Amino acid sequence: MSGFNGRSYPGLVGMLDGRKRRNLALSIVAVIVITVFLYMAQNGFILDAYGVRILRLCAVYSICALSLNLIQGYTGQFSLGSAGFMALGAYVTSILSMTDANREAVYYLKPMAPWLMKIHLDYGIALILGGVLAGLVALLIGIPVLRLKGDYLSIATLGFSEIIRIVLNNAQSISNGATGLKNIDPTANIWWCFCALVLVLLFMTRLFHSSYGRAFLAIRDDEVAAEAMGISIFKHKMMAFVASAVIAGIGGGLMASVLGAVTPVLFRHMMSYDILLIMVLGGTGTMTGALLGGFIYIIAKEALRFMDSGFAIGFIQVPAIAGLRMVMFSVLLMIVVLFYHKGLSGGKEFSWDRLFGFPKKIAARFSKKSEKAGAGK
Amino acid sequence: MSVLRTEHVTMRFGGVTAVDDLNLHVEKGEIVAVIGPNGAGKTTAFNQITGVYTPTEGKIFLEPVNSSQEVDITGMRPDKIVSMGIARTFQNIRLFSKQTVLDNVLIAQHLHVKSTLPGAIFYWPNYCKEEKAMREKAMHLLERVGLADNCGDLATSLPYGLQRRLEIARALATNPKLLLLDEPAAGMNPTETLELTHFVREIRDEFQLTILLIEHHMQIIMDISDRIYVLEFGKTIADGVPAEIQNNQRVIDAYLGVVEDA
């Protein structure tokens, strides 16, 4: 690619190469460190079961934020249907992979539909089918919905998501209604969650380096101009919407397995907002943002849990107030959004060069401040 | 046969008739200009031809690329019309602002991509070939408009005159037969304007184009156009070769006089 960059800096080539080599080495080290860390976590060396569960949830929420990013951050379509597609994925995966014994135990109000009883699938295959079904449903609802723009699209997708939830609430012999599902196949360990995350990242990286990804970005930047360049708006919005739904469905299927139990209530609109929040917190339109957002959001939410059960700051005893955690959490979020309106990623993807440039940037900021302070005297 | 022909094309917005009974034709290889005072309906006519608006009345015919058979394109979707061979630039530059110069030109070639989405993602050989060809063509076009050195820059970081050139390169990337230019010299200084005049002629010859352009700079129009249509309040008040237009009393009253005063 550098060959296409019309300019050349003969003197810099050696240096650039050196830096590239350093970055490659750092990347390899990072992959090894992360893999070793995940291995130790999975085998109980560093984290307890609770910690492992949080770690898996971080990956799962990041996947869902990536899915939303694909349609919203990269294609510019303000969809709020994440919860619906996740619910589809979660239920399809859980139902198809549940053992007969568990099915009898779970569906105690009304037995599972006989045709469904006949289907038994491996967790992995059920997970893929969950994604596929979410994608098919996206294809169907996309036909009317994707002709809408902006606010209308978000309202329509939000509505669709509620419909899915209500159907799940009432299709007793299929979804077990409001009681929800439990004893869900616990296959999705750390490896499953993180491999899925890496695959989604790879998929999106490739997509946005390809002509199709460029077409999505063009639609986000200027729909009229994109159409005037021969891009079929509807077709490409549909592709992005379906791809996003497949990823959300897989995210949902993994989430069900991590949690072990799901109910329709879990997939209320609050879930869509959570995903939206993660994306915005991390930085809309970047993959780095979805990752940062997913990990920080889930970990912070757990770390602040102590606030709900009363705690002491020095001599001051704070009583147990239910919901204090969420208040604190919202305040923190507002602070982040105020100071980093492009999200924590700053609207840019991670790179080693940017990471190493970071301390310099901070230093520059401080020296400017002290200069100002000096001038004030 | 004409590359483009409109029959009684009319556009009404509520009570306003922006384009009123437009009958124009553009022959192969011609450079035809549309002129007229502000609000005359020039851009609206372009928007009808490119499918942004469906005419309230009338029909538009195009001789598509690789064909000598006239096709009725009235009310077709803009992207469909592009694939049949009409490309355009915008009066208020509409580049993909968050993309690089190179990506802007690559995006305009997407309509010709034959590989499927999976093909593009899994590096199937056919796609790699297409991507390579697209990049080569994009660089060729950028070189042609003098922007090869800027290929990695953000499109909107370019100065105004270069943004207009990039818009032309982007339009050319769609492989058009007919190119519509909406005020390509707007905001350019006299030197750039002169360069543009030559440039338009050159690309017409190099890419075997037919060109329809809207312009306010009289010098350009008289210089490069084979024929001129003059619009006022949506109506065509005159058409003919530059010499005829220059001496047409109605045009002088309605338009040329105003420009000379300004």
Ligand SMILES: Nc1ncnc2c1ncn2[C@@H]1O[C@H](COP(=O)(O)OP(=O)(O)OP(=O)(O)O)[C@@H](O)[C@H]1O
């Ligand atoms: N979408 C629209 N809705 C309502 N009125 C419109 C619309 N588009 C254009 N018009 C009106 O149509 C008339 C012609 O506008 P148009 O933009 O075609 O003029 P123009 O000849 O391109 O002028 P200029 O030289 O200023 O670019 C104007 O009165 C304008 O207000």
Ligand SMILES: [Mg+2]
């Ligand atoms: Mg105009």
